[in-house]
Structures are given as structure tokens and as C-alpha cells.
Amino acid sequence: MTNLNGKAYAMNAITPMKPWKTPILKAFFFILGVVKPLQKDLKNLSFIHFARWVSVGRHSLPHLSEQQPHEDLTYDYLLFFSNFNGTWNQYIDAFSSVLYRGLDAIWFWSEKYPGSRPVTAFKRYIALVQFDTDYYYNVYPHSATNDVKAALRVHDALAAFARTSQSLSPADFGKAWLELKATVAPDLGSTGIAPEGT
Amino acid sequence: MANISGKVYGLTILSPIIEDNRLEICHSMELRWYLSQLPRDCRSPFAQLSSTYLARLVVMDDVVFVGHPAHEDHLKSRYLIFESNFDGDLDTYLRRMATETKEFVEAVWKHCVGFPGTNDVAAFLAYMKKCQLNTTFYFADVNDQTVESTLTALKTQAALAHFMEKHEGMPAAELQRAFREFYQRLSKSPALPRGGNQLRDIRQEKIPHD
Numbered sequence: 109m110t111n112l113n114g115k116a117y118a119m120n121a122i123t124p125m126k127p128w129k130t131p132i133l134k135a136f137f138f139i140l141g142v143v144k145p146l147q148k149d150l151k152n153l154s155f156i157h158f159a160r161w162v163s164v165g166r167h168s169l170p171h172l173s174e175q176q177p178h179e180d181l182t183y184d185y186l187l188f189f190s191n192f193n194g195t196w197n198q199y200i201d202a203f204s205s206v207l208y209r210g211l212d213a214i215w216f217w218s219e220k221y222p223g224s225r226p227v228t229a230f231k232r233y234i235a236l237v238q239f240d241t242d243y244y245y246n247v248y249p250h251s252a253t254n255d256v257k258a259a260l261r262v263h264d265a266l267a268a269f270a271r272t273s274q275s276l277s278p279a280d281f282g283k284a285w286l287e288l289k290a291t292v293a294p295d296l297g298s299t300g301i302a303p304e305g306t
Numbered sequence: 307m308a309n310i311s312g313k314v315y316g317l318t319i320l321s322p323i324i325e326d327n328r329l330e331i332c333h334s335m336e337l338r339w340y341l342s343q344l345p346r347d348c349r350s351p352f353a354q355l356s357s358t359y360l361a362r363l364v365v366m367d368d369v370v371f372v373g374h375p376a377h378e379d380h381l382k383s384r385y386l387i388f389e390s391n392f393d394g395d396l397d398t399y400l401r402r403m404a405t406e407t408k409e410f411v412e413a414v415w416k417h418c419v420g421f422p423g424t425n426d427v428a429a430f431l432a433y434m435k436k437c438q439l440n441t442t443f444y445f446a447d448v449n450d451q452t453v454e455s456t457l458t459a460l461k462t463q464a465a466l467a468h469f470m471e472k473h474e475g476m477p478a479a480e481l482q483r484a485f486r487e488f489y490q491r492l493s494k495s496p497a498l499p500r501g502g503n504q505l506r507d508i509r510q511e512k513i514p515h516d
Contacts, residue, residue, distance in 0.1 A: 113346055114502060118362045120387070122370055124379065137443040141308060147445065156447055157360060158391040160316050163442045169320065169385070170437045172420030176322050177382040185369060187439075189318070189389050191360045220372040237370045243341040243363040245352040249502040251460055253447050260451065263459035266466055270489050273482075282478030285485075289470060296467040 111241045114249020116157060117199065118241040119190040121234060123218035124183035130163055133186070133217045137161065140210075149207050154253050155199075159190040161214065186218055193252035200231050258295035265292050308441040312449025314359070315396060318439045319388040321418040323365070333417040334365050334384045340413055341365075346501065351410035352390075353500035355402055357453050361390040363414065386418055393452040397431060404430045457498045465492050 111118050125133065140146050150156065166181035192199050203211055204227040215221040222229040248256065269288045273281055309316050324333045341363055344350065352358040364387040371378045392399055403411050404424040411430075415421040420436075422429040448456070469488050473481055 110342075116360060118360075120362075120364055120366075122366070124369065124372060124376060134442060137308075141443055150445055151447065154447065156445065158314070158316065158447070159445045160318065160389075160441045161443045162318050162439050164320075164439060168439075169381075170322060172322060172433075172436060176419045179382055181369070181379045181381075182377040183369075183379055187318075187387075189362070191391070218372075219376040233372075236372060239364065239366060239370075241362050241364050242338055243344055243346070245346055245350050245358065245361045245501060247353070247359050247453055247500050248457065248460060248498070249347070255463075256448055256456055256460070259459040259463035260448070260456070262463040262466060266462055266489075273485075276482075278477075278479035278482050281482045281485075285478070285481060292466065296463065296470070 110244055111196075113244045113246040115193050115252045115255075116191050116244075116246045116249070117194070117196065118244045119188070119192065119196070119199070120239050120241060121188040121237045122239065123186045123188075123215060123221065123237050125163075125186055125217050125219065127166060127184045129217040130165065130184045133214065134163060136213055137163075146210070149210065153202055153206060154257070155193040155202070157191040157193070157253050157256075159192070160188070162187040162189075183219065186215075191246075193254075197231075200234055201227060204230055258297075262292045262295045308444050309396075311444050311446040313393050313452060314446040314449045315390075315392055315394065315399070316441050316444040316446070317388070317390045317392070317396065317399070318441060319386075319434060319437045320366075320439055321386045321388070321415060321421070321437045322383040323386055323417055324419055325383060334367070337386065337414065337417045338365055344410075348499040348501045348503055350501045351407040354406050355392070355399070356500060357392045357394045357399065357402075358500075359391045359393070359453055359456075361388070361392075363388055383419070386414070391446070400431050400434050401427055403434075453500070454497070457500070461495070461498050462492065465495075 150159075164185045164187060166179070166184050169179050169181075171178060190199075194202075204224045208224040211224045212221075215224075220233070222233050224230045251259070265288060269284065273284050276284060323337065326333065347353070352361050366381075366385045366387055368381050368384075369379050390399075404427045408424045411424050420433060422433050424430050451459075465488075469485075473484055476484065
């Protein structure tokens with residue numbers, strides 16, 4: 109399945125918005141970008157490598173040649189691209205149970221958005237507005253977001269240990285080694301194999 | 307700027323695909339066929355573009371009708387969406403696309419309206435920027451690293467786990483000697499392959515590093 113590459117899933121979604129609502133949504137995104145604590149839940153979920161929302165005006169689609177017909181759209185469109193770990197169902201469930209306030213504030217402005225709760229109607233809507241990926245590349249297919257964060261902590265701890273343990277006696281080295289093991293032990297595991305299917 | 311989060315750049319390109327009703331196989335279908343055959347692991351062109359974290363190519367056939375009473379919109383062109391997350395600046399990335407993955411870029415964008423080719427790099431950059439959409443909100447969970455430093459950390463993690471397992475219970479003096487050798491070898495060992503390898507069923511932590 110091309111939406112999947114290793115532990116990452118590529119989601120694409122597009123929703124129509126009445127043009128007068130677009131500036132309101134942009135203002136919300138501006139606030140979300142500036143007030144970092146508002147991103148706390150997104151950060152704490154820790155299973156999204158990268159995600160973006162792109163608002164496209166109905167007259168703003170790229171027009172590159174006179175041979176290309178001009179688009180004649182009624183709505184502005186909101187594009188959503190996400191690179192997350194886990195299955196589609198887990199992702200939507202997590203959105204609905206943890207991020208429902210933020211998501212409702214974003215997609216409330218899209219036509220026929222049912223709200224993220226109850227989750228059944230939300231899933232039906234996302235399935236309707238989602239479209240599949242034709243090609244997906246992932247630089248670290250074996251690693252989830254949590255694996256990356258754990259590896260960075262291990263790398264820092266090991267670099268610090270290598271620096272400070274150089275001149276230690278064997279006995280002190282042994283003690284320091286045990287401390288290092290205790291520090292990195294939680295980060296040496298794996299969060300599991302990649303999902304199969306959806 | 308919403309296209310950037312820390313060290314990571316979020317690029318979104320929307321290129322109109324050529325519509326030619328005289329063709330037996332339309333451009334979008336040919337493009338889809340090409341993309342379906344393109345390797346997705348360390349042989350991927352994006353593995354050559356070494357600063358790419360995650361990237362996708364999507365043919366968007368039309369917008370979505372969400373049901374009445376909403377109005378039914380339709381696109382007059384199909385669009386190729388190129389979404390990439392990379393470290394570094396846009397101009398360098400696009401220039402590398404045109405020079406280091408020339409064949410791939412030609413094979414994909416030759417199906418798109420107004421594509422000038424890659425021989426004139428400046429024209430290619432101008433074309434891609436014309437097709438670029440600015441990100442309204444961009445989220446990058448880890449945004450203070452490069453691809454290189456992230457892969458180094460993943461290599462370190464796997465190697466240390468293996469070393470600890472192998473040297474469990476060893477006397478301190480021997481352990482100290484072994485660690486010095488291990489750490490030297492680790493800093494000289496090659497980076498993990500970008501995009502993984504073909505043997506996707508071999509999990510990273512099972513690959514010996516020392």
C-alpha cells in the first residue's frame with residue numbers, strides 16, 4: 109500500500125471552505141503557530157513526524173500556460189498532509205479522543221464537517237475527503253517518532269559518557285557504566301514493528 | 307514563515323498535469339505507472355537527495371464533493387502534489403533535485419504544464435516556485451536536527467543496545483577497553499542507509515553494528 113512506508117503513514121485530505129471563512133481559519137493557525145503551548149497535545153501524542161495544513165484560494169491554484177484551462181471553483185480548499193505512525197484507525201481515534209478541540213477549531217470551517225465526536229461520523233468524513241498517495245519515501249522506515257526521540261537521547265548520553273569516562277579508573281568506569289545503563293535503558297527498546305494494512 | 311519549523315522546511319508543490327485527449331494513455335496515468343515502479347528504499351531518488359526526511363508524490367484527480375447542500379466543484383486540470391520535509395534551504399534543495407536526480411525529475415515533471423526541463427537550473431527553480439503553495443500551519447515534532455544527525459543517533463542507539471547485550475557482566479577493566487574500541491569504531495562506521503534496505507523484514511536493531 110503506497111500510503112505506508114515502514115512505520116509511517118502518508119495521509120492526504122482536502123476539504124472545501126466558503127471563501128469568507130478562510131481568513132478566520134488563517135487567523136486561528138497564526139495564533140496556533142505563535143502560542144506554542146497550544147501545540148502541547150499535538151506534541152505529547154508523539155506519533156506525528158510532520159504535518160501541515162495548506163489553505164488554497166479558489167483563484168490561487170498554479171496557472172502556468174494559456175493552454176491550461178482556468179479553474180472556476182466555488183470554494184477555497186484546505187489541504188492536509190500528515191506523516192504519522194500507526195494505523196489509520198489509531199490515528200483518527202487519537203485525534204478524536206485527544207485533539208478534538210483543536211481539530212474542530214480547524215475543520216469547523218469546512219463544509220459538512222460533522223465534528224470529531226462521535227468518532228464514527230468523523231471517520232466517515234475523513235474517509236470521504238482523503239485521497240491516496242502514489243509514491244511515499246521515508247528516510248528511516250524502521251523508526252517511529254518515539255524511536256527517533258529515544259535515539260537522540262541515547263546519542264547525547266553516550267557522547268557525554270565517552271567524554272567524561274576517558275580518564276576514569278576501571279572501578280570508577282564500571283560504576284559510571286552502570287549509571288549510563290540505567291539512564292539509557294528505557295530508550296534502547298523499540299516501539300514495535302510497522303503496521304500491516306490499515 | 308510557516309514553511310519552516312526549526313531546521314526543517316515543509317515544501318508543497320502543486321503542478322498542473324498536461325491534459326491531452328488525443329493520447330491513448332493520458333499523462334496522469336503514465337505518471338502513476340512510473341511512480342508505482344519507483345524504488346522506495348535506499349535506491350529511491352530521495353535517498354540521493356540526502357536531506358529529505360519524508361516525501362510524497364500524489365496525483366490529485368479532482369476536489370471532493372462532500373454532499374448536499376454543498377456545491378459540487380470540479381477541477382479542470384489534474385494536479386501533481388509534491389510534498390517534502392527536508393533540512394536546509396529551499397534553493398539548495400531544488401538545485402540538488404535538478405542536478406543530482408535529473409533523470410527522476412525529468413521523468414515526473416515532463417507530464418506537467420510549463421515544465422522547462424532541468425538543463426536550465428534557474429528556470430527549473432523559477433518553475434517550482436511558481437507551483438509552490440505556502441504552508442498555512444506546519445508541525446514538525448523534532449525540528450532541531452538534520453537527517454544526518456538523526457540517522458547517526460539511530461545508528462548509535464542500535465549499536466549501543468547490541469554492545470551492552472554482548473558485554474553484559476564483563477569485568478570493568480575489560481569493559482573499558484572494549485568500550486574504547488567500540489566507540490572509535492562507531493564514529494567511523496557508515497551511516498544507516500537512507501530509506502532503509504530492501505530486506506524490510508530485518509529490523510534495524512537486529513543488524514549487527516560491531
